[in-house]
Amino acid sequence: MTTTRPAASSTRVLGGVTTVLGELLVTLGVLLLLFTGWQLWWTDVVADREQAQTAAALVDRWADPQLVPTAGDAPVPDLAEPLAGEVFGLVHVPRFGPDWQPRPLVEGTTTADLEAGVGHYAGTALPGEVGNVAIAGHRNTYGKPFHGIAELQAGDPVVVETAEGWFVYRATTARVVRPDQVEVVAPVPGEPGAQPTERLLTMTACHPIGTARERYVQHAAFDRFVPRAAGAPSELTQVTP
Incomplete structure (x- = not known):
């Protein structure tokens, strides 16, 4: 009978070690979940603050107290090609609600560009040009500028503001594609190599x-261009139903 005692003792020790390891793994898992949640929340806090500061600086730079308000729209201007990483506009999406702030439009779609705001696919059309203005934004983290992209309805305005004024676009169709289906940002979406005849905009997330x-x-x-001298378009001054 005495020969069973070491085995029983070993079993108790092994069981204790297993219990401790299990508790440590559970604790580690909880800590990782908490850290991940904190990290996701913190990137939003930091990005919201930094993007709001960038947007405010742009608005201040574009303000011209000598401008005399004018009525009506104007011919669509040609924009200068922005440099990589340059913030050259603001994106307004009224459908996203009154708490959603205009987001900086950055030239490029690198990780750093998308952390700074909404990225403009290099080589695609600029606002107002014939072709396809392709832009990308996060749906979560880093301010999640396109979190509500699936809430857009046909006819909703998407407005790109630059130093020249406001380029008003209206939502048409939406779809879900694979990451390798890059033809959605072609000059004619879905038709690579086709010659564009329309002014379009494509949002991706x-x-x-x-x-x-x-x-x-x-x-x-594209709907129309509103010059800065005419003041903000009605799409940005009226509440979206």
Whole structure:
């Protein structure tokens, strides 16, 4: 009978070690979840603050007290090609609600560009040009500028503001595609190599939220250009229903 005692003792020790390891793993898992949640929340806090400061600086730079308000729209201007990483505009999406702030429009779609705001795909049309103005934004983290992209409805305005004024587009169709279906940002969306005849805009974001498995794509068509001297367009001064 005495020969069973070491085995029983070993079993108790092994069971104790297993219990401790299990508790440590559970604790580690909880800490990782808390850290991940904190990290996701903190990137939003920092990005919201920095993007708001960038937007305010742009508005101050564009303000001209000598401008005399004018009525009506104006011919669509040609914009200068921005440098990589340059903030050259603001993106307004009224459908995203009164608490959503205009986001800086940055030339490029690198990690750093998308942390700074909404990225403009290099080589695609500039606001107001014939072709496809393709822009990308996060749906979560770093201010999640396109978090509500799936809420857009046909006819909703998407407004790109630059030093010259406001380029008003209106949402048309949406779709979900694979990440490799880059033809959605072609000059004629879905038709690589085709010659564009329309002024379009395409918004892209990861889908579903929190993954990069697919892309949510929202297309829009150009409506009109409103010069800065005319004041902000009605789409930005009226409440979206």
